[in-house]
Amino acid sequence: MRDKLIEKTHKYKKMLQDALDSIEVTPREDSYFMKISDDFLNMARSYYKDGVYFLDREDYEDALASFSYGHAWLDAGMRLGIFKSSSTNHKLFSV
Numbered sequence: 001m002r003d004k005l006i007e008k009t010h011k012y013k014k015m016l017q018d019a020l021d022s023i024e025v026t027p028r029e030d031s032y033f034m035k036i037s038d039d040f041l042n043m044a045r046s047y048y049k050d051g052v053y054f055l056d057r058e059d060y061e062d063a064l065a066s067f068s069y070g071h072a073w074l075d076a077g078m079r080l081g082i083f084k085s086s087s088t089n090h091k092l093f094s095v
């Protein structure tokens with residue numbers, strides 16, 4: 001069971017990193033939505049950093065949760081339309 005947790009944690013880390021690498025912000029610079037996209041992107045990056053911190057300490061449960069939450073912020077931004085993705089991986093986001 002622990003092996004599956006470790007495998008899933010690394011999978012979600014890679015998925016979040018790929019998502020972060022592919023994100024493009026869509027609102028205009030002077031738009032209110034630009035502030036929202038900045039907040040969403042900052043949250044996703046923060047959760048990624050938290051996940052790496054937990055992973056380094058072999059706290060796989062908290063690492064997995066962090067990577068999952070980080071990805072959720074990006075996914076929500078995609079649904080809201082404040083992000084688009086340059087990735088051709090259609091499984092990266094739920095939209």
